[in-house]
Amino acid sequence: MGLLDKYRNPFEKSNIVITTVDKFINWSRLSSQWQMFFGLACCAIEMMATSASHYDFDRFGVIPRPSPRQCDLIIISGTVTLKMATRIKRLYEQIPDPKYIISMGSCSNCGGPYWEHGYNVLKGVDRIIPVDVYVPGCPPRPEALLDGLLKLQDRIRKQSLAKKTA
Amino acid sequence: MNPKEIFDHLKTKFGDAVIEFKDDKPVDSYIIVSPVKIDEVSCYLRDCEDFQFDSLSCLSGVDYADGNLGITYNLFSFAKRHKVNLKVIVPKDSPKVKTVSEVWQTANWHEREAYDMIGIIFEGHKDLRRILLEDDWEGHPLRKDFQVPEFFHGMRVPY
Numbered sequence: 001m002g003l004l005d006k007y008r009n010p011f012e013k014s015n016i017v018i019t020t021v022d023k024f025i026n027w028s029r030l031s032s033q034w035q036m037f038f039g040l041a042c043c044a045i046e047m048m049a050t051s052a053s054h055y056d057f058d059r060f061g062v063i064p065r066p067s068p069r070q071c072d073l074i075i076i077s078g079t080v081t082l083k084m085a086t087r088i089k090r091l092y093e094q095i096p097d098p099k100y101i102i103s104m105g106s107c108s109n110c111g112g113p114y115w116e117h118g119y120n121v122l123k124g125v126d127r128i129i130p131v132d133v134y135v136p137g138c139p140p141r142p143e144a145l146l147d148g149l150l151k152l153q154d155r156i157r158k159q160s161l162a163k164k165t166a
Numbered sequence: 167m168n169p170k171e172i173f174d175h176l177k178t179k180f181g182d183a184v185i186e187f188k189d190d191k192p193v194d195s196y197i198i199v200s201p202v203k204i205d206e207v208s209c210y211l212r213d214c215e216d217f218q219f220d221s222l223s224c225l226s227g228v229d230y231a232d233g234n235l236g237i238t239y240n241l242f243s244f245a246k247r248h249k250v251n252l253k254v255i256v257p258k259d260s261p262k263v264k265t266v267s268e269v270w271q272t273a274n275w276h277e278r279e280a281y282d283m284i285g286i287i288f289e290g291h292k293d294l295r296r297i298l299l300e301d302d303w304e305g306h307p308l309r310k311d312f313q314v315p316e317f318f319h320g321m322r323v324p325y
Contacts, residue, residue, distance in 0.1 A: 082318050083300045115325045119307045119314045120299060123325045 022160050029098065030156040032061040033073040033149070036091065041078025043105040043139040050142040060149055068094040073152075075145070076131075079107040079114065080122040092129045100156070102148050103131045106138045113138070167216065169195045169250050175216070180207060196238070196251040204239075204254050205264040205290070211241060211250075212269055218245040222270035227280030231310045235261045235286055256286065265291040283308040 035057075039047055051057045051064065065071050068091045080088060092099070103125050106112030111123035125131060132155055135148035167175075173187040176197065183203035189195040199207050211219040219241040228236040239252040254263050265288040267274040277288045278297040285306035288294055296303060300319075305312055315323055 082321060082323070083298075085321055086319060111325060119312070119323070122321060123323075127321060 022162075025161065026157050026159055029072070029159075030061075030153040032063075033100065033152070034065045034071050035062050036068055036071040036074045036095070037064040037066045038074060038091070039077050040080065040084065041105075041107065043077035043107070046139045046142055047075055047077040047104065047145065050145045055142040055146065057146075057149075060146075060153075062149065068092075069096065071095050072098065073100045073102065075102045075104050076108040076125045077104045078139075079112065079118075080125045081120050082122055083120065085122045085125075085128050088125065089128045100132045100152055101125075101129055102133045102135060102145075102152060104135045104137075104145060104148070105140055106136065109134050109136060167246070167248050169197065172211075172217065172250050173197050176207060176210075179210065183207065194251055196253045198253050198255060201254045201256050201263040203264070204237075204252070205266055205269065207252070208239070208266045208269045216246075217243060219243045219250070220245060222266070222272045222276075223249075225266070225273050225276035225280065227284030227286050227308070229258075229284055229309050230255075233258050235284055237263060237280060237286060239266070261286045262289055263287070264289055265294075267291050282306070285309060 039045075049055060051062070057063075062073070072095070074088075074092065074095070076088065092101070103109050107114065107121070108125040111118060111121055114121040115123055122128065133148045133152045135144050137144050140148075170187065170189070173184065176184045180203060183200040184207065185198040185200060187195065187197055211217045221242045221244055223240040223242045224238070225240075226238045228238060230236055234255050235258050236256070237254045239254075240249070241252065242249045256263055261284075263286060265273070265277060267277055267288070268290070274291070274293070275297060277286075277291055278294060280286045281288060281291075281294055282296045282298050283306055295301065299307070303318075304315065307314075317323065
């Protein structure tokens with residue numbers, strides 16, 4: 001920064017923006033969180049409503065992608081059964097880094113209404129994969145999911161290349 | 167035809183294989199059928215001109231918690247607009263019953279579900295494997311004495 005101070009910002013009147021690598025990479029990451037085309041239960045209906053024109057997930061750069069190879073984000077939208085859990089883990093492993101997870105709704109947060117008698121329900125998706133943001137609700141309204149995404153963007157904004165996070 | 171008439175008809179046709187007629191209001195009436203003859207009785211109910219039960223509305227497994235398991239068949243005839251319920255009761259230590267999946271195709275998946283959840287063995291079923299749970303799941307979770315496993319594939323199951 002010393003150089004810039006010396007010349008009193010030589011780029012002031014040109015079309016060049018000065019930033020740091022961290023800020024630039026974080027900005028590009030958080031602005032295009034491509035989401036896996038993946039819904040599990042009733043939360044998926046709310047997720048679809050969030051993607052639809054009224055709430056418009058796309059304005060935050062969230063676009064559903066049909067392959068884990070092209071994704072940055074999984075929204076675990078619904079009840080994770082034990083049978084599905086192994087598949088989710090596999091899909092998670094197929095996503096290239098950096099990857100982020102939003103756990104949407106009570107079921108994927110902690111088992112939800114199936115916490116006691118759900119013999120085939122995983123009591124929280126964080127038992128198999130690391131979760132970045134938990135969105136509570138049963139199911140959460142689209143506003144809540146949008147807030148969850150903004151929380152995730154905040155997290156990404158604080159990342160640094162120098163130290164590995166998540 | 168009403169269920170009582172259907173029962174009388176079946177009784178004269180199959181004798182001991184058709185065990186009992188129960189009509190406890192307000193519960194729907196039902197006919198208890200022998201597990202080894204249920205396929206023949208079903209086939210007859212479907213093909214006989216008077217009955218024409220062309221639709222199996224539902225097939226469900228039950229654990230009566232008294233050492234017996236049961237299967238309930240809800241039949242409906244679109245041609246005749248009448249319905250009847252059949253029940254089969256089998257002992258828990260040997261829950262074997264003849265399949266009706268050859269009579270109504272609907273029964274194929276329903277019987278797989280009853281096998282998966284309650285553990286009823288449908289003899290003669292072409293593809294009797296679990297339909298909902300993982301293939302290597304142990305036990306049948308809708309049985310009253312089912313114990314939830316501590317771990318499954320390394321994942322902790324209880325809360």
